[in-house]
Each structure stands twice: as C-alpha cells, then as structure tokens.
Amino acid sequence: MSYIWPLVLIVVSNSIYHICAKSLPAKADPFAALTITYFIGTVFSAALYFLLNRGSAGLVQEWKSLNWTPYVLGFIVVAIEAGNVYAYRAGWSVNTLPVVQSACVAVLLLVLGFLLYHEAITPSKLIGLACCVVGLYFLNK
Template sequence: MLNFIFPIILITFSNVFYNICAKSIPEKTNAFASLSVTYTIAAIFTFLLVCLNNNLSKGIFSQFKNINWASFIFGFLIIGSEYGYIQAYRSGWTVSTCSLVTNICLAILLIFVGILLYKEHISINQILGILLCIVGLFFISKK
C-alpha cells in the first residue's frame, strides 16, 4: 500500500514547494539563469542518487545504457513546463489558481492521450469528470 501512496504524497508535496519556488524567483532574475542553477543542482543530486541507488559493479556508465529518446525529449519538456510556470506567475497568475488550471487542462488532455495512444477506456464517470472540470475552469478563470 505504501508503494502505491508514497509516490502521490511525494509528487504532491514536491509540487507545493515547486510552485512556491517558481513564484519566488525574482522578476529581475533571468528565468533561464535561474533554471541553469536549478538543473545544475538537479544533475548533481540525480547523479549521486544513481550512484547510491544501483549496483555499480559494472561501472557507473552502464546505468545509462538503456536510456532512449524519451529522456532527451523529457529534458526539453521540463524546461518548457518550468519556464511556463515562472512566466505565468510573473504575468499575474496566483499560486492558488495557476497550478489548478494547468492541472485540470492536463488531466483533460491526458484522458484523450490515454484513449488514442494507449487504448485506455473512458468511463461515464470520466466523461462527467471532464464536464465538471470544464465548468470548474469557467468559474476559476472568471474574474
């Protein structure tokens, strides 16, 4: 059960502080300079985790042999996501609505991605959820 719940807890708390950090980057700071520091820290920390988390008897570089195209594209997409959040906060979005709106949009789009790419099935509850999300977006975005 913990293996099922722990990732959700980790994602949730990481995203809370992620959004606090994104909103706290000073407007005068070049967003890409800030992201450079962010990725340097992330690269060092993840490399240390590779060393601590795997059997290195075959060498450190053997841990990277199964990486495919997705890891490279993922890097570009993370930059887009993080830069997008920084710019959203700088343009006036609030912490209480920015993440909510983007995650609702994401959830709606991923239902269709699941159907089209992964042959997942959509239920009546999901259809109702989509409709409620769209209504919620209307009310959240209305000023």
C-alpha cells in the same frame, strides 16, 4: 503504501515547486535560474543513482539502454519551468495556475491516453472531465 508515497512526494514537491517559481525575483532571468536548478538536479540525481543502485551495471551502461524519452524530457521540463515562471510574472496566482494547468493537462491526457495507449474512457472519467471544465469556468470567474 507503495501506491501512496509517490503521490505524497509529487504533491509536496509540486507545492514547493510552485512557491519557488512564484518567488523567483522579477529581475532574474528564468533561464539563468534554470541553469542552477538543473545543476542541483543533476548532482542530486547522480547522488541518488549511486546511493540506490549499488552493484548495478553502471551509469554509462544505463545511459546506453535508454531510448529517446530522456532527451525529449530535457526540453519539455525546461518548457514547463519557463512556462510557470512566465505565467506567474504575467499575473497568475499560486492558488489558481496549478489548478488550471492540472485540469487542462487532465483533459488532454484523457484524450491522449485513449488515442496513444488505448486506455478506456469510462462514464466516470467523462464526469471527471466535465468537473474539470466546470471547475475551470469557476476558477476564472
């Protein structure tokens, strides 16, 4: 169960995310909307931290133990959000954009996983990669 529930959380959350990104009013500035998004995200993250980490060293101590990744993730998450909003405004459909971007990310991460983390590229992964490329072709036909 501990292997499945995170995937379910990602799938459900990502589906709702794309509906929200597609439904943002056309006249709304995406970055103004993101300030609200991240304010809510900050409050929610802090609440979850304090709810789930009773007796821990404390939030400031946790921050001191972090490396560069949350800082870079802050920029990257804004880029992902803005990219999705602008893609939907450019005419992408909600039943195509997530599939195309996921396939492209899968292809890129297969290579990056090999180069950065020495993860194996197996024949079955190459077949999966080929399926992604073929799927992209048919999605854009």
